[in-house]
Amino acid sequence: MFLLFYPYGIVLQALAIAHFARRRPDTYWLWIILIGGGLGALVYIMIEVIPDAGLLRSTFQVFPRRRHIKQLQAAIIDNPSIGNYEELGDLYLEDRKYQQARECYDKVLAVRPDSHDAVYRRALAALEMNDYPAAVADLEVVVARDPKYDYQRAAGLLANGLAKTGHPDRALALFADVTQLSTLSETQYNYAALLAEQGRTADAREWADKILRKKPTMPNYLRRRERPWFRKAKALLKKTK
Numbered sequence: 001m002f003l004l005f006y007p008y009g010i011v012l013q014a015l016a017i018a019h020f021a022r023r024r025p026d027t028y029w030l031w032i033i034l035i036g037g038g039l040g041a042l043v044y045i046m047i048e049v050i051p052d053a054g055l056l057r058s059t060f061q062v063f064p065r066r067r068h069i070k071q072l073q074a075a076i077i078d079n080p081s082i083g084n085y086e087e088l089g090d091l092y093l094e095d096r097k098y099q100q101a102r103e104c105y106d107k108v109l110a111v112r113p114d115s116h117d118a119v120y121r122r123a124l125a126a127l128e129m130n131d132y133p134a135a136v137a138d139l140e141v142v143v144a145r146d147p148k149y150d151y152q153r154a155a156g157l158l159a160n161g162l163a164k165t166g167h168p169d170r171a172l173a174l175f176a177d178v179t180q181l182s183t184l185s186e187t188q189y190n191y192a193a194l195l196a197e198q199g200r201t202a203d204a205r206e207w208a209d210k211i212l213r214k215k216p217t218m219p220n221y222l223r224r225r226e227r228p229w230f231r232k233a234k235a236l237l238k239k240t241k
Contacts, residue, residue: 009038016041019048024227065091082111086118098125116142120154127157136161152178156187163194172198185211185229192236201240208233208240 016033025048032040072088089104105122108115123138139158142149149155155178163171175191182188192207211233215223 009041012038012041012045016045019045024231025224065095069095080107082108086115089118089121093121093125096128098128101125102129116145116149120149123154123157127161132161132164136165151184152182153184153187156182156184156190159187160190160194163190163197168194168198179207183214185214185226185233189229189232189236192233196236196240205237205240208236212237 013033017030029048032043034040036043069088069091072084072091076084076088085104085107089101089108092098092101092104102122102125105118105125108118109122112118119138120142123135123142126132126135126138136158139154139161142154143158147155155174159171159174159178162168162174171194175187175194178187179191188207188211192204192211195201195207196204211226211229215226215230218226
C-alpha cells in the first residue's frame with residue numbers, strides 16, 4: 001500500500017502541510033499527516049482540502065480579477081463614469097490594493113456623497129490600512145443612516161474603531177448594544193478583546209467562550225470560515241487565565 005504512494009507521498013505530505021499552515025484546522029491533523037505518511041496526507045486532503053475549495057475560490061480568481069482591473073483602468077480614460085470608478089474600487093478592495101480602492105471611492109463620493117456602499121467600503125479599506133480615524137468617520141456616517149447596515153457589521157466595526165482611537169467608553173456602550181442581536185464572531189471577539197484591555201477579564205472570557213461554543217453546531221463550511229476567530233478566541237482565553 002505504502003509503495004503505491006512512493007514518491008508521491010512526499011508531495012502529498014508537502015501539500016497537506018502547506019494547507020494546514022494556512023488554514024490551521026485541529027492540531028491532530030498535523031500528526032495524521034506526519035505519522036500517516038502519504039496515506040495520512042491523502043486522507044487529510046480528502047476531508048479538509050477538497051471541502052475547502054469553495055472558500056479558496058477567490059484565490060483562483062486573482063488573474064481574472066486583475067485582467068478586469070486593467071480593462072476598467074483603460075475604460076476610465078475614455079469614460080470616467082462613477083459606475084466604472086465604483087466597480088474598480090470594489091475590485092481593488094478584493095485585490096487588497098486598499099489605497100487605490102480609497103481613491104476610487106473618493107471619486108464616487110465626490111459626485112454621490114449619499115452612497116452608503118461607497119462610504120462603507122472606503123471605511124473597510126481604511127481599516128485594512130490601520131487608518132482608524134478615517135474609518136470611524138465613515139462608519140459613523142453609515143451607522144447613523146442605517147444602524148443595521150451589513151447585518152450590523154458596520155456598527156461592530158465602528159465600535160472597534162472607537163476603541164482603537166481612544167474612546168473605550170463609547171466603544172463599550174456600542175458593543176453592548178450591537179451584541180444584543182449580532183452573532184458575528186468578529187464583533188464578539190473585538191468586544192472580548194476590549195473587555196480584556198479594560199481589565200474585565202471574566203466578561204472577556206465569557207464572550208470568547210461564546211464564540212467557541214458555536215463551533216460544534218456549525219456546518220462544516222461555516223466552521224472553516226470561522227477558524228481565524230476560533231483561534232483568536234482560544235488565544236484570548238489562554239491570555240486571560
